[in-house]
Amino acid sequence: xxxxxxxxxxxxxxxxxxxxxxxxxxxxxxxxxxxxxxxxxxxxxxxxxxxxxxxxxxxxxxxxxxxxxxxxxxxxxxxxxxxxxxxxxxxxxxxxxxxxxxxxxxxxxxxxxxxxxxxxxxxxxxxxxxxxxxxxxxxxxxxxxxxxxxxxxxxxxxxxxxxxxxxxxxxxxxxxxxxxxxxxxxxxxxxxxxxxxxxxxxxxxxxxxxxxxxxxxxxxxxxxxxxxxxxxxxxxxxxxxxxxxxxxxxxxxxxxxxxxxxxxxxxxxxxxxxxxxxxxxxxxxxxxxxxxxxxxxxxxxxxxx
Amino acid sequence: xxxxxxxxxxxxxxxxxxxxxxxxxxxxxxxxxxxxxxxxxxxxxxxxxxxxxxxxxxxxxxxxxxxxxxxxxxxxxxxxxxxxxxxxxxxxxxxxxxxxxxxxxxxxxxxxxxxxxxxxxxxxxxxxxxxxxxxxxxxxxxxxxxxxxxxxxxxxxxxxxxxxxxxxxxxxxxxxxxxxxxxxxxxxxxxxxxxxxxxxxxxxxxxxxxxxxxxxxxxxxxxxxxxxxxxxxxxxxxxxxxxxxxxxxxxxxxxxxxxxxxxxxxxxxxxxxxxxxxxxxxxxxxxxxxxxxxxxxxxxxxxxx
Numbered sequence: 058x059x060x061x062x063x064x065x066x067x068x069x070x071x072x073x074x075x076x077x078x079x080x081x082x083x084x085x086x087x088x089x090x091x092x093x094x095x096x097x098x099x100x101x102x103x104x105x106x107x108x109x110x111x112x113x114x115x116x117x118x119x120x121x122x123x124x125x126x127x128x129x130x131x132x133x134x135x136x137x138x139x140x141x142x143x144x145x146x147x148x149x150x151x152x153x154x155x156x157x158x159x160x161x162x163x164x165x166x167x168x169x170x171x172x173x174x175x176x177x178x179x180x181x182x183x184x185x186x187x188x189x190x191x192x193x194x195x196x197x198x199x200x201x202x203x204x205x206x207x208x209x210x211x212x213x214x215x216x217x218x219x220x221x222x223x224x225x226x227x228x229x230x231x232x233x234x235x236x237x238x239x240x241x242x243x244x245x246x247x248x249x250x251x252x253x254x255x256x257x258x259x260x261x262x263x264x265x266x267x268x269x270x271x272x273x274x275x276x277x278x279x280x281x282x283x284x285x286x287x288x289x290x291x292x293x294x295x296x297x298x299x300x301x302x303x304x305x306x307x308x309x310x311x312x313x314x315x316x317x318x319x320x321x322x323x324x325x326x327x328x329x330x331x332x333x334x335x336x337x338x339x340x341x342x343x344x345x346x347x348x349x350x351x352x353x354x355x356x357x358x359x360x361x362x
Numbered sequence: 363x364x365x366x367x368x369x370x371x372x373x374x375x376x377x378x379x380x381x382x383x384x385x386x387x388x389x390x391x392x393x394x395x396x397x398x399x400x401x402x403x404x405x406x407x408x409x410x411x412x413x414x415x416x417x418x419x420x421x422x423x424x425x426x427x428x429x430x431x432x433x434x435x436x437x438x439x440x441x442x443x444x445x446x447x448x449x450x451x452x453x454x455x456x457x458x459x460x461x462x463x464x465x466x467x468x469x470x471x472x473x474x475x476x477x478x479x480x481x482x483x484x485x486x487x488x489x490x491x492x493x494x495x496x497x498x499x500x501x502x503x504x505x506x507x508x509x510x511x512x513x514x515x516x517x518x519x520x521x522x523x524x525x526x527x528x529x530x531x532x533x534x535x536x537x538x539x540x541x542x543x544x545x546x547x548x549x550x551x552x553x554x555x556x557x558x559x560x561x562x563x564x565x566x567x568x569x570x571x572x573x574x575x576x577x578x579x580x581x582x583x584x585x586x587x588x589x590x591x592x593x594x595x596x597x598x599x600x601x602x603x604x605x606x607x608x609x610x611x612x613x614x615x616x617x618x619x620x621x622x623x624x625x626x627x628x629x630x631x632x633x634x635x636x637x638x639x640x641x642x643x644x645x646x647x648x649x650x651x652x653x654x655x656x657x658x659x660x661x662x663x664x665x666x667x
Contacts, residue, residue, distance in 0.1 A: 084657060087655075087657065088655050088657040088658070091649075091655035091656065091657070092652055092655065106411070305650070308650075309646055309650065312646050312649055312650070312656060313642060313646055315656045316642060316645065316646070316656050316659050316660050316663070317630075317633070317642075319656060319657065319660035320633065320660050320663045320664055321626065321629065321630050321633070323660060323661075323664045324626065324629050324664065324667065325622075325626050327664070328622070328625065328626070337618060337621060337622075340621065341614055341617050341618055341621070344396075344617055345610070345613075345614065345617070347397055350392075350393050350396035350397065351396065351617060351620045351621050351624060352389060352392065352393040352396070352624065353393070354621050355621050355624035355625050355628060356628075358621070358625045359625055359628045359629065359632070362629065362667050
């Protein structure tokens with residue numbers, strides 16, 4: 058644990074592997090590290106496949122490094138097995154920051170994870186937090202509920218769109234409107250970018266009445282264009298959260314979700330005592346014979362608690 | 363319920379909406395319908411985005427209709443909000459079977475679902491099963507754990523790849539090797555298709571030692587090429603399952619998973635009694651003050667069961 062707290066890269070990598078593989082030692086370690094967390098600022102970066110999230114993440118990491126801050130990057134992409142080429146390409150572009158000791162980059166590949174990707178990612182972020190990273194960038198493709206949960210587990214969430222990734226209505230349907238603190242229209246040098254930005258701003262203006270609408274920023278990530286603006290918008294959002302007690306409230310909500318997930322996970326693990334397993338087996342037999350339904354049997358099992 | 367059993371389209375659509383929105387009436391209905399399920403054969407169709415799953419599903423539905431069998435189609439695509447154009451395009455091509463009374467097509471759009479997409483899809487399949495559909499095609503993009511779970515909930519699982527969707531090693535990483543009963547190399551008129559098929563067959567031959575390797579079939583779905591072969595491979599797999607008691611075993615395993623999910627879902631719902639909520643609140647306060655960790659608090663909560 059001391060090695061993780063000291064920021065030892067090998068120890069940090071090992072700790073994240075423990076967490077990722079959901080080994081029993083992992084939970085003990087997380088428990089011990091927890092008092093040392095809470096200092097890092099967590100930034101979620103999400104959006105559709107091909108929006109250029111990895112490049113933007115890379116450029117943001119570089120930006121923060123130039124300010125002298127340490128950066129942890131967690132790249133979660135459950136679709137990557139299909140697009141290995143693209144992901145590898147993106148990671149190659151990560152190269153320029155990779156050898157810098159102030160950056161720790163990790164791909165999360167826990168699609169088979171029992172506890173869910175969002176739990177594992179939040180725990181890996183805890184490890185990086187305890188290891189002294191100032192900022193943690195959590196990059197995930199926004200295709201499923203668990204990926205949205207990862208983004209939601211950040212202090213500030215950046216949603217990256219491209220002119221072609223469909224209009225604002227589609228981002229709305231995907232639940233991205235609700236989680237975005239900052240919108241980025243990447244590849245903004247492409248045709249249709251202005252219209253796409255305008256449409257987004259219009260819809261945001263219609264929807265958000267109580268709070269100010271999140272900013273919509275234009276970037277061309279490979280050239281680094283607009284990246285300073287994104288970092289600036291993150292800073293403004295962070296300051297506004299801190300000024301209004303929003304950061305503490307956000308972290309408290311996350312804490313409650315975290316505890317709920319831990320409790321449900323433990324219940325799930327402890328569920329199948331020999332007695333309940335026998336009930337389940339008998340229930341399954343009866344369902345197959347047509348005398349009961351899964352709903353009956355589940356009810357009976359819940360009653361044993 | 364009688365209307366659903368009679369195959370009334372409006373009643374079936376309404377029942378699926380109840381299930382999809384996780385309304386309390388939905389569970390009562392599912393309980394009542396359950397004794398009438400088990401007759402339909404469930405086929406999962408999965409693969410990377412852009413593999414042509416929708417077109418293949420459409421052509422398979424047509425194939426089965428020509429045999430005089432009724433077909434339910436559940437299209438689950440959590441990525442669709444980003445690719446509305448493509449999905450709409452695919453659905454337009456569904457047009458030719460859509461107006462046929464022997465086909466029921468439904469898109470599942472429950473990315474916010476509490477119980478998970480796989481639970482909701484299995485339950486929607488139950489509704490179609492009770493409504494008298496002979497075959498249920500469950501189409502989902504294989505990008506996340508819950509989408510793989512949907513495919514796994516089928517009697518026969520078809521994995522659709524295209525020459526460009528990466529090599530067999532990548533399909534292996536994505537967990538598709540484990541779930542495939544039939545492999546389809548779609549768009550097999552493209553260059554590289556033969557090599558991609560050969561690579562897949564080689565790897566399958568290396569991996570599967572006890573059971574025969576799943577067949578690898580070539581299709582060009584928009585032209586209907588190879589679709590009869592796919593239907594044939596499904597039939598062969600079905601007969602082999604039935605001959606060896608595998609179908610019953612598969613369904614029994616699914617039943618046990620289903621019950622587990624129901625129990626965990628109910629525990630989750632009943633978790634927050636006023637007493638436990640008070641424990642949680644106090645625990646969160648103490649964690650924020652730095653005197654406890656989420657792991658302590660979760661442990662204390664589990665002890666109250």
